[in-house]
Amino acid sequence: MTEVIATNQTILVVGGGISGLTAALEAAETGKQVVLVEKRPYVGGRVTQLYKYFPKLCFPTCGLEINQRRAKMNPNLTILTMAEVTDIQGDAGNYTASVKISPRYVNDNCTGCGDCARAVSAEFDDEFNYGLGKRKGAYLPHRMAHPQRYVIDPAILGTDEAEKAKTACKVNAVDLEMQEETVSFKAGAVVWATGWQPYDANKIQPYGYDRFQNVVTNVEFERMADPNGPTGGKILRPSDGEVAKNIAFIQCAGSRDKNHLLHCSRICCMATLKQTHYVQEALGDEGKSTIYYIDIRAIDRFEDFYQAVRENPNVSFIKSKVASITQNKENSNPVLNGVDTEGYHRYANEHDLVVLAVGMQPSVDKASFPVDIVINEEGFIEPATENGGIFAAGCSSDALDVNRAVQQATGAALRAIQVVNRVAGTEG
């Protein structure tokens, strides 16, 4: 049974992405008790799935490593993984949270040796790679996962495979009897940091993501470019495994569109500009990137980054929202159809691979928030006084890049600290 020791002076952080992790660490390092609840088996959220960060083109693993070390060292921070908040009752200074914890079937004896994974042969789509590769039925979600504890997929439970995993483990860490449990505990303030999800590309019907193999999304492209990813960092066409050399990027795929997401997702222009660097890095002068856009929104300090990409002769820009994608049946090349805005030329351009720069959508659906909270038209949390002691951080409040998400998370931590300090004052 998981025990959570918490009081009205505890801060509950929901979601352990870069925003939640930051808020939790900032608060814990001031001496506050913090419980971090994360749905996945590991913390870090979606940045763990990025290859490099704009604007510096450094590796997200670097910052993550620092944060994970901070987390390990801090006695004030309790992390619950594979856990979801199902209900929050009460008011600022006096909340009761209910949390559902799914069984991992691996306890904290796990040393991360990987013997169980080697013993198991069943394979499943790897969610970490957006289904582009496979993982075992006993697995570490990704190389750098924190905690470094394996997970047993519930699908192998009750089969030989599960027994194989159990037998392989020398330290008795595999516990096939683990059950789902619900715990409830107190909290004085809540930081809500459940982040974002990529907009469902299947909904953009004219782009044929569901029909054409060589149409992928920008989040998948991050995995394809990563040397630790499913293609070993090679940019390959899903249809035939050939190297893709002539790559198109379609901006605002599902954003700024009354039929899809109303808002500008703010990061996808920069993400695409960054991804042209991946193409350059993987293929040199052989790799050509073409960006189809309405307008490039590389806000404030990112202008230099944009100008540098503009100067790369291997990158071209076409000012046009692509109207539709068709497919050349002979070679499975996607053909982009539309009319450009600089001269109104009608085009039908063939490419090896198309990357849809899909937008960011809040990960928690408006209707399924376990707590009463003010949410705007786009599904993001508003900074409203009605929210009491619940403060949004990161992409649950807006489409933000990491820098802005982290700044905002620090602000949310401060507000949460103010609430529990008030509680401490009255409780003396």
Place this chain on the structure above:
Amino acid sequence: MSDLNSAMTERYHNSFLKEVEANVEEGEWVKMCMQCGVCAGSCPLGNAWEHTPQKLFMMIRAGKREAVLSSDAMWMCTSCYNCIARCPRGLPITHIMHGLAHYAKRLGLVPKNQPTAQFSQIFWDNLMKKGRVNELKLGLAIYFKDGFGQGIKNALANKQLGQNMMKAKRMNAMEFFGGHSIKDTGGLQKMIKKAQEIEDAKIQGNS
């Protein structure tokens, strides 16, 4: 130049966009266009026309009054609604296209011999006579719009169609003599006249 056209040119000489906003159905939406090109790329007319909605909306903002109002583009729109379904900004594009056609017609700027414009006029005149469309006379009027010789040719070319319509009771040869009508044709004509007066007063007021 028609009187109304000169008056409008005078009144809005600084801004064709304002003129469109005030006088064209749904014209106030034109400024919302972000020039993304999706309408142009999804219109089934494709290469067949010179001015796509995207281009027309830019021309309006650029003050290209004569070029817009004498364009035949808005007359070619088939009302398929593809553009409306796709426009990320929700512009009622089809309606604006028809609004522009309507306005150009009022100002007497419709391109000469524009077939859809001619058809619309013939349809309207036909409808106004009896309050019901007389299919037979409508068909004949269209066949013969370019003269007697061409009319005979057109009629012969479409003979089968005409016969089929009669068989299916969609057309009746007796319609040639008078034709069916609504009960109170005079009342309808009065109503339309009144509506036209209101419209005219509105547009004159703007001039």
